[in-house]
Amino acid sequence: MLLIDCPYCGPRPEVEFRCGGEAHIARPAQPADMDDKAWAEFLFIRSNPKGVHAERWIHQHGCQRWFNALRDTYTDAFIETYEMGTKPSRLPDGRTTR
């Protein structure tokens, strides 16, 4: 079980959280202008790196607030957590780091 550092509540066990998948995928501002390729990118295509991954979590059984996290998917170690609407101190490049 992971120990996750909620930016609002501090470190709590993973069972209090739900993972919301890859972060920083912006909802289209003009859906009507999107073609099939853009929709597929938005809905289905994911970077899925073996390395640093930016993802969303919600502290479901705590403060119930969403936040972002950088986690290494090879070691499962959290690098940092940060509030919604902000950027991490470094962005993953979306590619494998190993």
Next chain:
Amino acid sequence: MRRFSFAALLAEAANAHQGWGRQWRNPEPKRSYDIVVVGAGGHGLATAYYLASVHGITNVAVLEKGWLGGGNTGRNTTIIRSNYLYDESAGIYEHAVKLWEGLSQELNYNVMFSQRGVMMLAHNQHDVQSLKRHIYANRLNGVDNEWLTPEQAKDFCPPLNISPDLRYPVIGAALQRRGGVARHDAVAWGYARAADARGVDIIQNCEVTGLRRGPNGAISGVETTRGFIGARRVGVVAAGHTSVIMSMADVRMPIESYPLQALVSEPVKPVFPCVVMSNAVHAYISQSDKGELVIGAGTDQYTSYSQQGGLHITTHTLDAILELFPQFSRMRMLRNWGGIVDVTPDRSPIIGKTPIEGLYVNCGWGTGGFKATPGSGHVFAHTLATGEPHKINAPFTLDRFYTGRLIDEAAAAAVAH
């Protein structure tokens, strides 16, 4: 390849079994091949075998970063069935079951395929409707699946408790009698031996580190830890690492890789005659020929390549097993482990072309790929040999995520995702 037979066994018995020898070579990679398959798991080895046996293409290498069969092939719970809802899925999984039925003879290798039946339990009206819908759809596709009353289910699987006052009463079940299990390692070994005998090079400890493209953009080979290997066509069969390999050619995939855990108990005498699944209770169980209870869990909630998952996931799974089979509450669990599964948005595989000429992919089997091993290899070999998909894998394109023609198999795995 030395054929296994009763006569060979007798001869070796007289020789104290000293003469069996190695079952496949350990060759140095050549400078180039007609076709390179990335990944020597069951699907990759089956692909190589059918390339050689069906299409006569033997200038083939299978590259493996570790040892053959050491990834998900050796980590799954070995369940085989074909009772999927949609026509496309029934097509490919039934194709696989038909190949399973003759596989030990074809490979001259005992894969211990045992059609002991796969039973799915219904605990409520929704389960009944869903399972009956599957049964009717399966019958239309020529896939055997039948409805059992609780008494019939108890007859088929005596350990089942059908008392109506259980927390999750069994009010019926769907049974695919042709479903069952096989010995997963033997599947990899059998395909490896048969492919090797036909001239396929299986190159272990050879990790692909790059995909090289020629001036026209088409694939020209793969960079590996043992040097560059040229290839006219490359088939990526890398399961949980598909996104990693494809990113080497800047192809982004509709895949997320999750840990999926399983566990086995201490071996005991035969107590459990078939495979039992319950989607509502979120558990499935069978007993291996060695006597271990084999139990599969669900995926973890986050993507990972760590080949281990959270302990609370397995604990939850055991809770569910004990709801159905409290008689196993004193069993000791011997081992648990995780594999990395490549999950697509519609829970159906991707088998076919990519945007890059000469690069083909067979992936996205998610939590249930073992059962499809022969069928997957057979149709992917056709795709690699001819450059066009077999009619069975034609619907399983990468393109479907752009056109919207998904094959939405919510029941693709034994447990809810």
